[in-house]
Amino acid sequence: MNKRVIISGVGGQGILLASDILSDVCLKAGFDVKKSEVHGMSQRGGNVVSHVVFGEKVYSPLISEGDADVILSFEKVEALRNIDFVKKDGVMIINDLEIYPLPVSCGLADYPKNPIGEIKEHLKNVIVINGQEEAEKLGNIKVMNVILLGVLASHLDIDKDAFIQTIREKVPQKTIDLNLKAFDVGYNYKG
Amino acid sequence: MKELLSGNEAVARGAYEGGLHFAVAYPGTPSTEILENISKYKEIRSQWAVNEKTSMEIGLGASFGGAKTLIAMKHVGLNVAADPFFSIGYIGARGAIVIVTADDPGMHSSQNEQDNRNYARSAKIPMFEPTDSQETKEFVKIALGISEEYDTPVIIRITTRICHSKSIVEFNDRKEFPIKGYEKNVRKNLILPAHARILHKKAEERLIKLREYSNNFKYNTIEYNDKKIGIITSGISYQYVKEAMPNASVLKIGFSWPLPDKLIREFADNVETLYVVEENDPFMETEIKAMGINIIGKDIIPITNELNPRIVKEAFKTVEPFAPLDIKEKAPIRPPALCPGCPHTSVFRAINKLKLIATGDIGCYTLGALPPLSAMDTCVDMGASIGNAFGIEISQPKSDARKIVAVIGDSTFYHSGITGLIDVIYNKGKITLIILDNSITAMTGHQDNPGTGKTLMGEDTVKMDLKKLVEGLGIKHVYEINSYELEGVEELIKRETNRDEPSVIIARNPCVLLPEIRKKPKDKYRVDPDKCTGCQLCVKLGCPAISFDKSTKKASISEQYCVGCTLCVQSCKFDAINKIEGSL
Numbered sequence: 001m002n003k004r005v006i007i008s009g010v011g012g013q014g015i016l017l018a019s020d021i022l023s024d025v026c027l028k029a030g031f032d033v034k035k036s037e038v039h040g041m042s043q044r045g046g047n048v049v050s051h052v053v054f055g056e057k058v059y060s061p062l063i064s065e066g067d068a069d070v071i072l073s074f075e076k077v078e079a080l081r082n083i084d085f086v087k088k089d090g091v092m093i094i095n096d097l098e099i100y101p102l103p104v105s106c107g108l109a110d111y112p113k114n115p116i117g118e119i120k121e122h123l124k125n126v127i128v129i130n131g132q133e134e135a136e137k138l139g140n141i142k143v144m145n146v147i148l149l150g151v152l153a154s155h156l157d158i159d160k161d162a163f164i165q166t167i168r169e170k171v172p173q174k175t176i177d178l179n180l181k182a183f184d185v186g187y188n189y190k191g
Numbered sequence: 192m193k194e195l196l197s198g199n200e201a202v203a204r205g206a207y208e209g210g211l212h213f214a215v216a217y218p219g220t221p222s223t224e225i226l227e228n229i230s231k232y233k234e235i236r237s238q239w240a241v242n243e244k245t246s247m248e249i250g251l252g253a254s255f256g257g258a259k260t261l262i263a264m265k266h267v268g269l270n271v272a273a274d275p276f277f278s279i280g281y282i283g284a285r286g287a288i289v290i291v292t293a294d295d296p297g298m299h300s301s302q303n304e305q306d307n308r309n310y311a312r313s314a315k316i317p318m319f320e321p322t323d324s325q326e327t328k329e330f331v332k333i334a335l336g337i338s339e340e341y342d343t344p345v346i347i348r349i350t351t352r353i354c355h356s357k358s359i360v361e362f363n364d365r366k367e368f369p370i371k372g373y374e375k376n377v378r379k380n381l382i383l384p385a386h387a388r389i390l391h392k393k394a395e396e397r398l399i400k401l402r403e404y405s406n407n408f409k410y411n412t413i414e415y416n417d418k419k420i421g422i423i424t425s426g427i428s429y430q431y432v433k434e435a436m437p438n439a440s441v442l443k444i445g446f447s448w449p450l451p452d453k454l455i456r457e458f459a460d461n462v463e464t465l466y467v468v469e470e471n472d473p474f475m476e477t478e479i480k481a482m483g484i485n486i487i488g489k490d491i492i493p494i495t496n497e498l499n500p501r502i503v504k505e506a507f508k509t510v511e512p513f514a515p516l517d518i519k520e521k522a523p524i525r526p527p528a529l530c531p532g533c534p535h536t537s538v539f540r541a542i543n544k545l546k547l548i549a550t551g552d553i554g555c556y557t558l559g560a561l562p563p564l565s566a567m568d569t570c571v572d573m574g575a576s577i578g579n580a581f582g583i584e585i586s587q588p589k590s591d592a593r594k595i596v597a598v599i600g601d602s603t604f605y606h607s608g609i610t611g612l613i614d615v616i617y618n619k620g621k622i623t624l625i626i627l628d629n630s631i632t633a634m635t636g637h638q639d640n641p642g643t644g645k646t647l648m649g650e651d652t653v654k655m656d657l658k659k660l661v662e663g664l665g666i667k668h669v670y671e672i673n674s675y676e677l678e679g680v681e682e683l684i685k686r687e688t689n690r691d692e693p694s695v696i697i698a699r700n701p702c703v704l705l706p707e708i709r710k711k712p713k714d715k716y717r718v719d720p721d722k723c724t725g726c727q728l729c730v731k732l733g734c735p736a737i738s739f740d741k742s743t744k745k746a747s748i749s750e751q752y753c754v755g756c757t758l759c760v761q762s763c764k765f766d767a768i769n770k771i772e773g774s775l
């Protein structure tokens with residue numbers, strides 16, 4: 001069976017890079033893989049979504065409502081926005097971070113009080129992680145994305161070594177150890 | 192070697208392997224990365240043109256000279272290039288001509304979802320529709336071959352979900368071909384009516400041969416399964432059909448103009464009920480119905496928006512209609528916005544304050560239409576702002592006319608704003624044109640243009656002098672201003688919109704996302720809550736770094752996002768916004 005993963009967040013958070021790494025990992029692990037995303041308007045602080053599908057033979061790169069096995073959201077409201085895409089028995093991994101959209105910051109709309117609570121009422125498997133806090137513990141806020149990727153990895157049936165190898169190839173030489181440590185923090189996270 | 196490539200990267204790879212000599216385009220989502228990737232192959236000369244029409248004309252010229260040529264554009268770009276495009280349909284191709292049109296079903300970043308397959312039919316030009324990156328690469332190579340074999344331009348029609356989806360591609364080596372060289376041939380290349388009458392006949396004869404080619408094309412394939420349901424499909428829709436209807440029989444059309452009539456009849460004869468699944472227009476459906484074949488298409492498949500596997504399943508009633516959860520409605524919309532410190536901000540703030548009629552154009556700055564700036568009345572197509580403003584001026588009796596400005600970016604002005612401005616001058620218009628010059632084509636991801644002094648392949652070139660250009664057209668009042676002078680910008684716009692002559696304001700500062708600007712150390716600013724009166728003047732700038740707390744009635748600035756442009760400092764009447772000492 002194919003696995004369908006959605007990564008969501010806000011323009012500038014590194015969503016596309018994270019999904020690039022994931023699809024490279026899938027290729028390395030011997031799967032057929034497709035990835036779909038939309039460029040353009042999303043670069044200017046809009047919401048960004050990337051779809052990754054892998055398995056023995058993949059047709060559609062696009063994931064439909066109710067079909068995602070796992071959603072990783074880098075931001076809380078973006079998790080809420082994409083709730084329709086996750087399967088009833090699917091997993092949602094949510095980074096406990098609020099980024100105000102412009103209508104909220106200029107007072108035209110409200111940020112929901114408890115988006116994670118709302119999601120939990122509809123979904124059994126919700127994992128919440130404070131990615132910034134975990135990254136700060138490692139002394140570098142920039143490894144937040146790799147921590148989140150680690151959490152995602154622990155919910156996919158892909159050889160962990162494929163992740164480790166890809167991270168080694170993708171990150172600057174000097175930061176390999178730090179990034180691998182960050183990946184482990186995510187991989188071993190018990191939410 | 193195998194790699195994950197996007198459709199756009201695959202076009203570039205196919206062009207390289209197929210021995211392409213020359214590629215030209217104007218950037219436009221979702222097609223931009225095609226030329227960006229071709230430019231990495233030094234064997235191919237590649238360049239940005241000022242618009243799609245000049246792209247098409249330069250490309251045709253290269254073909255006259257015997258070079259294998261690729262011209263890429265987004266769907267609406269083909270409207271701009273339509274004039275030479277139709278002529279090429281008659282003229283044919285001495286050197287191969289491959290035209291890539293990147294359509295945008297769902298309008299992820301476009302003003303319409305026109306279906307450019309209709310162009311193939313209208314212009315008598317054959318068309319391929321790949322279903323993934325591997326096919327995209329192969330089809331570009333095949334197109335380069337048949338273009339010269341059949342003496343015809345060839346369309347590769349892709350869509351956003353092909354352009355920006357990655358799938359696995361196997362690599363091959365490049366084949367080198369010599370450029371054939373120029374040969375004078377007026378009967379073919381000079382389309383006087385007398386020549387064109389003969390060429391039209393030839394184009395029709397060519398289509399008959401190409402229909403046979405289509406019937407035998409190895410990527411037009413029948414996959415028989417359960418024969419109760421037979422589905423004809425093409426492009427990305429094929430992938431949705433295969434996922435949604437794994438047991439159905441499928442005729443996959445990779446070469447969709449001219450359609451493979453014999454193959455379609457054969458398939459129709461062998462299945463019980465025939466369907467066509469295609470995004471947007473009933474292009475194949477209309478043709479197949481005209482063949483006298485019963486087929487079901489748009490009766491069950493939506494004509495608007497893009498498709499996905501679920502829409503196909505719902506159309507065939509293999510699943511219940513999806514019931515969305517209402518909690519997602521609680522997520523506030525997150526529209527794209529002008530970046531913190533965007534140099535266009537001051538102009539839009541002034542337009543809003545002065546209550547001007549502002550005709551807009553296509554680029555990042557279209558975002559100035561959104562609240563709280565709300566500073567744009569119209570946006571139609573590339574370059575339209577100037578003609579639209581002039582037309583509004585003509586239609587308004589002087590007594591109740593509000594002041595009118597047209598707002599356009601530097602790249603869009605070069606693309607097709609200049610001609611509109613000449614019209615204003617020639618016909619005695621009085622509008623004020625504001626050119627937002629951020630020294631780059633920003634919206635599509637920072638491509639060079641005639642104003643940047645760099646070519647696509649990274650060479651230095653002449654840098655257009657915008658002020659001199661506009662003066663040369665005959666505008667007497669041309670003013671350049673630093674767009675970070677909030678009051679200065681407002682005063683200048685106020686003064687020029689009161690003038691009884693046309694004028695041009697060039698508001699200048701580089702895009703804040705340019706790498707050289709991002710790297711610069713920046714001052715950071717913060718709001719002193721004791722001095723903040725909650726007047727929200729700073730909030731009205733629409734800067735994503737500024738937020739307003741409704742309970743405390745105080746503004747605040749996100750240190751992470753602030754780039755130190757000082758527009759908010761200048762807007763504050765209570766000196767409540769100050770530099771964070773030592774923040775540089």
